[in-house]
Amino acid sequence: MQAQLAEILPDEADTTNPLDIIGDAEMDRFRQSLNIVLRADEDGGAVVLSVPTALFEFEDLVDIIGDLQQKHEKPVVTCLMGGEETDRAADRLKAYGILNYFDPARAVPSLQAFADYRNVTEREYEQPTAFEVEEDRAQEVLSEAVEPGWITSTSRLWISSMPTVSPLQWADLPRVLQRPKRLPEISVALLS
Structure with a gap:
């Protein structure tokens, strides 16, 4: 040039x-x-x-x-x-x-x-892994958590404070989080 x-x-x-x-x-x-x-x-x-x-x-x-x-x-x-x-x-x-x-x-x-x-x-992206989710059961668990106020408008959800099991078990995801377990609200929205 x-x-x-x-x-x-x-x-x-x-x-x-x-x-x-x-x-x-x-x-x-x-x-x-x-x-x-x-x-x-x-x-x-x-x-x-x-x-x-x-x-x-x-x-x-x-x-x-x-x-x-x-x-x-x-x-x-x-x-x-x-x-x-x-x-x-x-x-x-x-x-x-x-x-x-x-x-x-x-x-x-x-x-x-x-x-x-x-x-x-222009970046190449890999498609994320698809997981089967028991949507009805996950929605039920999340609804039970919303009623007493465990899920709020704050940016984080403390799953360890919920009297229910993690909704992640219905997504067939490997459990890699240790206590206390935190799930961003966006994950909650994706499961609903």
Whole structure:
């Protein structure tokens, strides 16, 4: 990627991360640079920083950013700084589903959030083991515990204080908990 960028950028440009295409860049240089970055396998997305210049309009820049983001299907966030022109550009970016931040310190972490989200959604999960549950008996036990107040709106249920047996025995689950046994309410809800 750096070799490709070096071919299109002036010698003064910095082809490392962060890439600096220099303030005299026109739209074609910007388009080529962003295309190379988003096409690269080693880059998962881009943060585009820009201020207004006499060489281009933000609206043109927005269309290039939006088109390349859609083409490469990688997350892009922007930090376009510069008053009313920025506000209009940010509105156009929304149409592409691209977020604009007024501050690079906010833009960079948002791109990390996209990466974190992608990592979670692409993770492979094993299906949980299915257990047969005697639902009627488990519901009966839980109902008996609710009436005298053993199950409340608190975040935990102390099974050892119940005068009944653990509802887990009707779920055919191995008993690994030692006294006192605690069962989160979500488990109670799953058994009902």
